[in-house]
Amino acid sequence: MKRILLQGSTGSIGLSSLSVIAEQREHFRIVGLSAGHREDELLEQASRIHPCSLAILRPRNVDVFRSRAAELGAKRVYVGELAFQQQTEDEQYDVLLNAVMGSAGVRPTISALSRGINVALANKETLVAAGEIVMKCARDNGATVLPIDSEHSALQQCMVGERRDDVRKLWLTTSGGPFWGRSKEELARVTPLDALAHPTWAMGPKITIDSATLFNKGLEVIEACRLFDWHVSKVDVVRQRESVIHSMIEFVDGSFKAQLSVPDMRLPILYALTFPDRLESSLVESRPGSFGALHFDEVNSIDHPCLHMAFQAVADGGTTPAVLSAADEIAVQAFLNEEIGFLSIAEVIAETLSSVPRLPATDLDTVMQADAHARRAAREAIVGTSKKVTC
Ligand SMILES: NC(=O)c1ccc[n+]([C@@H]2O[C@H](COP(=O)([O-])OP(=O)(O)OC[C@H]3O[C@@H](n4cnc5c(N)ncnc54)[C@H](OP(=O)(O)O)[C@@H]3O)[C@@H](O)[C@H]2O)c1
Structure with a gap:
């Protein structure tokens, strides 16, 4: 059973992660949740999942939030600018699933990797802003950064079994927006x-x-x-x-x-949580015929x-x-x-x-x-x- 600390649980990736983990409850358990501002959504999640800890950047009223969190069984509550970092430093978990938006995701990633804990990373700003530092921290501490972005998950999946020297180019796809x-x-x-x-x-x-x-x-x-x-x-x-x-x-x-x-982010999330293995899942099902024609543009x-x-x-x-x-x-x-x-x-x-x-x-x-x-x-x-x- 892998213990997951899910940061950014109220966002789009956070919600997809919750649905993946709910389907795979024999394999994963959420031990901590965190959000930026949406405290009602965070508390609603806590009432269903009962994590050991909650972290929030800016609740409407700190005391009210703390007492509501305690009523729902949260043993530790972190509040404020350092809340996410403290939660990653203090809690016991096997994987940090970082689904925070923006550079607020950088320090929690470093905290987890410094402890030798793997990070399933959706927060792309972390790798953009501090990629060399983050990857060195992972190497130095024997931890792995597991990409959740669908493109990087795809590259990781394509690379399995291949030799680096055999690769000429990595092609990232875009819908064009x-x-x-x-x-x-x-x-x-x-x-x-x-x-x-x-x-x-x-x-x-x-x-x-x-x-x-x-x-x-x-x-x-x-x-x-x-x-x-x-x-x-x-x-x-x-x-x-x-x-x-x-x-x-x-x-x-x-x-x-x-x-x-x-296109469904639950697939890269599941792969990041199980890499290098795969788990049986029926969350996303499609037949090749449903892909239709494939078109490319330079x-x-x-x-x-x-x-x-x-x-x-x-x-x-x-x-x-x-x-x-x-x-x-x-x-x-x-x-x-x-x-x-x-x-x-x-x-x-x-x-x-x-x-x-x-x-x-x-x-x-x-x-x-x-x-x-x-x-x-x-x-x-x-x-x-x-x-x-x-x-
Ligand atoms: N959505 C995708 O399909 C997708 C795909 C690949 C990669 N990503 C990357 O994944 C990350 C999350 O994307 P998203 O689409 O899920 O974003 P989102 O829906 O805006 O959710 C962001 C989450 O981060 C929290 N948050 C925002 N600002 C924060 C701050 N300053 N401190 C702490 N928490 C903060 C939000 O909390 P509140 O809402 O409670 O304030 C929410 O839980 C981004 O880096 C994005 O580039 C997303």
Whole structure:
């Protein structure tokens, strides 16, 4: 029986993880849950699952939350900015399932890996901002980072049984998002509501907007370089319209190996929790005939500024990917709040990258300081952008 600490349990990946673990209750037990703000959802989950501990970033009233959590049987309750980190440091568990959104997921990942505990990682910002530090921490402590992102899970599955030297390229697939092929003029008119409608995946708001700008694919390029220790020149992106092929490996002899399934995050979650084994599951079932025809399109990163900046950021290295990722978090929130337009997301990121100096990513504090610096710079860029619009 594996004991799971599930952080970010109220989000899209969190809910999918709960459904995977509920089906596999003979194999997995949840010992801790955590959420950012949605305390009612978190307490409802606790009333069904009875975890030993709960963590929350910002409840409406700390005392009320603590007493409601205690009534539901939680022995330990962590509250505030350090709550997630304390929970990962203090609790007893076999796997941290990190489904938190944004750079808030970095420190809990490091805490678990430092204890030699495997991390099933959905939180892509962790690998983007601090990938080299995270992977070194895993190696030094004999722990493993298990990807939950469907593309990296697909690459991991394709790599099983293969020799590294036989691989020519890693191909990440993208659906292209809801605005593929639209002109700049059309993109300028896109609203948050338009951008939140992803053609094939149901996800949290930030990643849905990132999919529309192709920034998400950029994050995944950086993630792939860090997770599998490949140079960015060996990673490429192709559009696979139906989101059935989740990624592919190209071998030196010109042949390809791909992983296929209907688009459902419960599959990569289950694989991360069971790797290198598989468990019988009936959560996701489909027949090859239901995949239909498969269509591919070339992706030229020059045409997609957010993707292009990600390729450049991983090539630059140091703190640049952390700055890129933090700037995007701020820019996406501003777009969702209707402070800036869709095309300004890329402008805010570009302006932030040009104003925050690149430093060597020697330690976590340097990376988190770069992250904080980037957030301030991005907010300033947003003020500049909004002024341009109103003038
Ligand atoms: N959704 C997908 O299909 C998918 C696929 C691959 C990778 N990912 C990655 O998985 C991560 C989660 O994505 P998601 O779509 O599940 O996001 P989501 O639906 O927005 O959920 C995010 C979770 O993190 C919590 N959270 C947000 N900000 C926090 C903070 N500052 N401190 C602590 N907790 C915080 C939220 O809590 P509250 O809601 O209670 O505030 C929620 O539980 C992201 O890194 C995303 O890129 C997602």
